[in-house]
Amino acid sequence: MDITDSTALADLVREAQRGRDDAQRELIGRYQQRMAGFAYAITGRSDSVEDLTQIIFIKMFRALGRLDDPERFEAWLFRLARNSCIDHLRREKWRRFFTPIETEHEETIAETNAPVDSAELDALRHALQQLKPKDRVLIALAQEGRSQTEMAAITHTTVSAIKARLHRAREQLRNIYEHDA
Amino acid sequence: MNTTPDFSEAWRSLRARAAAQLPSDFADRVLRTLRRQTFSVRDVADRFFVAACTATACLVFVVLVHTHNTHKGNQVALADWRQISAQADSFAAVP
Numbered sequence: 264m265d266i267t268d269s270t271a272l273a274d275l276v277r278e279a280q281r282g283r284d285d286a287q288r289e290l291i292g293r294y295q296q297r298m299a300g301f302a303y304a305i306t307g308r309s310d311s312v313e314d315l316t317q318i319i320f321i322k323m324f325r326a327l328g329r330l331d332d333p334e335r336f337e338a339w340l341f342r343l344a345r346n347s348c349i350d351h352l353r354r355e356k357w358r359r360f361f362t363p364i365e366t367e368h369e370e371t372i373a374e375t376n377a378p379v380d381s382a383e384l385d386a387l388r389h390a391l392q393q394l395k396p397k398d399r400v401l402i403a404l405a406q407e408g409r410s411q412t413e414m415a416a417i418t419h420t421t422v423s424a425i426k427a428r429l430h431r432a433r434e435q436l437r438n439i440y441e442h443d444a
Numbered sequence: 445m446n447t448t449p450d451f452s453e454a455w456r457s458l459r460a461r462a463a464a465q466l467p468s469d470f471a472d473r474v475l476r477t478l479r480r481q482t483f484s485v486r487d488v489a490d491r492f493f494v495a496a497c498t499a500t501a502c503l504v505f506v507v508l509v510h511t512h513n514t515h516k517g518n519q520v521a522l523a524d525w526r527q528i529s530a531q532a533d534s535f536a537a538v539p
Contacts (some may be wrong), residue, residue, distance in 0.1 A: 291471040296463040303462035312465040321481065338522060387454035388516045406455055440451065
């Protein structure tokens, strides 16, 4: 994103903060695909993508008034998305704990039998699911072009820790992916 | 941060698959849900305000009644004490 884009985005964010309907709609339009992809990479379930993406945007609009620096909107949005996805996974973990095994099995079948998935996508999805959620977050943030400094801020850790974890996660992902593909 | 080349095609598929899960009127749905939830939050806030006003009015009423009763009780006790005191003075005056 160049300076002009970044200024235009900051202006759009300010308009959305003032409650302008068209600005809010445009903000959703700009980020909905990236947020959906981010949520899908972390959760691994396509059936929760729409709900989770909606939750991310609703949380975004509720908190938008408290964003002091609209120039940092994107990093802020990804932090919010990351937290929403981690919360979702936590809730799912508890839900599965109380779900009968048969129902859980049916849910898994429904996801793996999804139509028109390429072998690469299947392999990537499977490889991502083998990683820890926090490592999946790092891989997804890196794919979204976040810098290591931003990742450190988003995940409340240091840049050196991010470097090490990201390297390890990429290696692990590559090994599983190449084995599957 | 560069995209890992081996996965780039798979990542594109993943994003496309995720994007395909969103309905065409996704933005409208989000804004509708947001407005509805904002209104329901306002409803809750309004109800809380009414409940708080009612509770405050009840508390004020209880305090007023208590103050009135205490004052009335004190007046009665003071009148009784004056009467007793007058009687004691009159007994004391008897040689």
